[in-house]
Amino acid sequence: MAPPSPPSPSEQPATMNQDQSFVAERLATIAGKLTPPGRFAAGGPAAGLPNPLLRVAGVGDYLGWPVPGAQVEAVIASGAATRAPYGLGEATVTDAAVRDSWRVPPSRLTWDNPAWDGALAGLVADAAIALGVAPHVGAVLHNLLLYRPGGHFAAHTDTEKVAGMFGTLVVTMPSVYAGGALTVRHGEEAETFEGPAARLEVPTTPHWAAYYADCEHEVTPLTAGHRVVLVYNLVRPPTGGDSAVAAADNEGVTLPSPPVRGHGGSTAVLARFAREWAGYVDFPTTPTALLYLLDHKYTADGVGWGSLKGKDALLAAALRATPAPGGSGGGGSGGAFHLHLVTVHVHQQLGVGVDPAKWGYESPPRGAAGKTRACASRWAPPRCGGAPTESVAGTAASPATTLPLQGARIWIPP
Ligand SMILES: O=C(O)CCC(=O)C(=O)O
Numbered sequence: 001m002a003p004p005s006p007p008s009p010s011e012q013p014a015t016m017n018q019d020q021s022f023v024a025e026r027l028a029t030i031a032g033k034l035t036p037p038g039r040f041a042a043g044g045p046a047a048g049l050p051n052p053l054l055r056v057a058g059v060g061d062y063l064g065w066p067v068p069g070a071q072v073e074a075v076i077a078s079g080a081a082t083r084a085p086y087g088l089g090e091a092t093v094t095d096a097a098v099r100d101s102w103r104v105p106p107s108r109l110t111w112d113n114p115a116w117d118g119a120l121a122g123l124v125a126d127a128a129i130a131l132g133v134a135p136h137v138g139a140v141l142h143n144l145l146l147y148r149p150g151g152h153f154a155a156h157t158d159t160e161k162v163a164g165m166f167g168t169l170v171v172t173m174p175s176v177y178a179g180g181a182l183t184v185r186h187g188e189e190a191e192t193f194e195g196p197a198a199r200l201e202v203p204t205t206p207h208w209a210a211y212y213a214d215c216e217h218e219v220t221p222l223t224a225g226h227r228v229v230l231v232y233n234l235v236r237p238p239t240g241g242d243s244a245v246a247a248a249d250n251e252g253v254t255l256p257s258p259p260v261r262g263h264g265g266s267t268a269v270l271a272r273f274a275r276e277w278a279g280y281v282d283f284p285t286t287p288t289a290l291l292y293l294l295d296h297k298y299t300a301d302g303v304g305w306g307s308l309k310g311k312d313a314l315l316a317a318a319l320r321a322t323p324a325p326g327g328s329g330g331g332g333s334g335g336a337f338h339l340h341l342v343t344v345h346v347h348q349q350l351g352v353g354v355d356p357a358k359w360g361y362e363s364p365p366r367g368a369a370g371k372t373r374a375c376a377s378r379w380a381p382p383r384c385g386g387a388p389t390e391s392v393a394g395t396a397a398s399p400a401t402t403l404p405l406q407g408a409r410i411w412i413p414p
Pocket residue numbers: 145153158170182217219229231
């Protein structure tokens with residue numbers, strides 16, 4: 001933070017109580033008002049997609065358009081498809097109670113319609129815009145999935161299968177089925193994609209759905225018919241592509257800026273917030289650092305300034321663009337905030353009357369029998385679980401650097 005400059009009386013919030021909740025609540029309020037550049041999931045009919053003329057090696061004819069149920073059964077009977085597995089911890093297992101579908105790997109698929117790749121690229125661009133992701137998004141075919149009556153996939157999140165993967169695109173080929181709805185959830189929100197034939201009509205139009213891979217999703221059981229989907233990994237350059245602008249941060253480390261525009265007026269609000277915070281930072285109960293829990297979940301490999309999603313990307317862009325009081329611009333050494341993408345593990349002991357504002361970075365509360373109660377992170381996902389410890393540890397996620405937080409008073413969201 002910039003050196004304190006006492007706020008004028010008119011800048012003091014009416015509810016100021018000079019404790020740690022003021023700055024944290026103010027930042028949460030500002031973040032809450034940001035409108036993310038896209039949705040966590042999007043989809044609908046894909047009228048622009050032609051019949052790909054898809055062939056499964058060893059099965060003969062092109063798949064029909066719509067795909068007849070008998071042809072799906074023939075692919076399964078041929079041995080070209082195997083039961084689709086799912087990840088359980090480090091292992092990959094098959095269990096029809098969790099996932100009941102069949103997969104054909106890309107190595108056994110060919111598509112002969114030369115118009116397919118261009119049409120798919122157009123759909124991927126639309127999906128990227130709908131999710132609010134920077135340009136240069138690519139789609140890599142992962143599987144052809146076949147669902148029979150009763151087929152389903154229980155709620156799960158998708159693992160990042162390749163570097164730069166941030167989401168999944170599902171293209172549902174026209175076929176006759178009922179049930180088999182895809183529901184995607186993020187926080188309190190849910191989106192359901194019914195596919196082309198929710199009412200057992202003979203469909204001719206494929207459908208699509210795209211979502212961030214960390215969003216939980218499920219496919220409800222098919223009550224009749226066969227569902228055929230192409231599943232693509234959505235990938236983007238790890239640093240956010242062309243729009244990633246290198247900028248030196250306050251510690252002299254070069255970081256790419258998040259590939260997001262549209263934070264607009266929020267930098268003015270954040271600049272005012274920075275002034276207020278600076279004016280009160282000498283109070284012993286005012287935090288000198290804030291942990292902000294990201295809206296999306298990120299893996300250690302997948303987190304970075306250029307790979308933040310949705311609201312996270314927007315807030316990071318706004319914070320980075322906020323100039324220091326008296327400074328001419330943000331995003332670099334003149335910015336109002338020191339920003340770090342880190343994973344912080346916090347294991348708090350119950351029953352000791354904890355006042356998080358008094359914590360030093362390496363002085364966690366100590367006390368009664370250990371129980372993991374809170375996991376918090378600043379710009380990175382909580383990693384809950386594991387053995388309770390009495391330490392608070394931070395790992396810089398991007399880039400690897402030592403955090404200058406020793407002795408900081410950190411406010412941790414409840
Ligand atoms: O079948 C679908 O619509 C989704 C499949 C899925 O969730 C996956 O392959 O991970």
